[in-house]
Amino acid sequence: MRLLVLGALLALGLGHTLVYARPFEDAFITFRYADNLARGVGLVYNAGEVVEGYTSFLWTVILAALSRAGLSCELAGSLLSMLAGVALLAVVWRCAGRWTTAGDRLGVRAFAVALTLVQGGFAYYGGSAMETLPFVALVYLGADEALFARTSGRAALAGAVLALA
Numbered sequence: 001m002r003l004l005v006l007g008a009l010l011a012l013g014l015g016h017t018l019v020y021a022r023p024f025e026d027a028f029i030t031f032r033y034a035d036n037l038a039r040g041v042g043l044v045y046n047a048g049e050v051v052e053g054y055t056s057f058l059w060t061v062i063l064a065a066l067s068r069a070g071l072s073c074e075l076a077g078s079l080l081s082m083l084a085g086v087a088l089l090a091v092v093w094r095c096a097g098r099w100t101t102a103g104d105r106l107g108v109r110a111f112a113v114a115l116t117l118v119q120g121g122f123a124y125y126g127g128s129a130m131e132t133l134p135f136v137a138l139v140y141l142g143a144d145e146a147l148f149a150r151t152s153g154r155a156a157l158a159g160a161v162l163a164l165a
Contacts, residue, residue, distance in 0.1 A: 002106055006093055009113045013089045016117055017082050017126025023074050027129040030054045031073035034063035058164060059131035077129025084134040085126040091140045092116050098148060138165035 023031070029045070033054045037043050043060070045053050054060045066076040096112035097105050116122055125132040138161055145158035 002109075005106060005110050006090070006113070009093075009110065009117065010086050010089055013085055013113075013117050013122070013126075014082060016123040017085050020123050021078055021082065021127025023077060023129035026055075027074075027077055030056070030060050030063060030131075031077070031129075034060050034067050034073050037061070037064035038067035056131040056135070059134065074129060078127045081125065081129055081133055082127050084137050085122060088122075088133055088137040088140065089113050089116060091137055091144065095140060095144045098144065135165050138162070 032045050033043055036045070036047070037060070041047050042050075043052075043054075044050055062080070063073045063077055066080075067073050092112050093109045096109040100108045122133075142158050142162035142165060145154060145161060149155040149158055
């Protein structure tokens with residue numbers, strides 16, 4: 001039953017992001033840096049001009065790697081944003097189950113995911129090709145790991161996830 005409810009909510013989340021699934025204008029700045037990096041020009045907006053203008057180094061490098069592999073930054077960024085939205089919903093599901101002492105954990109989890117789904121920002125940034133939802137998913141996951149770390153290895157994992165964010 002849990003998997004059915006989670007699957008239905010994830011499908012709704014993905015559908016919600018498809019409504020707005022197009023890169024935002026700010027994403028094209030990162031695309032330019034990523035494309036130039038992928039082509040060997042360097043991490044620059046214009047060849048020969050070294051100016052940092054991207055907002056997320058990790059996101060830019062990931063898009064550059066995918067661009068180098070032959071995917072367009074627009075497509076790769078939008079798909080990664082949508083996948084990050086689905087990952088965020090899964091992390092919210094996990095957190096809601098771990099952070100509650102309520103008897104009806106399925107209901108609490110479903111409610112938490114549904115609240116996330118109806119947020120305009122979730123749909124707005126879901127297919128934006130921006131680093132917003134990947135950042136939020138990493139912060140949630142890192143916080144969850146940090147709160148429930150029982151070993152130093154889990155604490156190190158929490159730190160690594162938060163460092164990626």
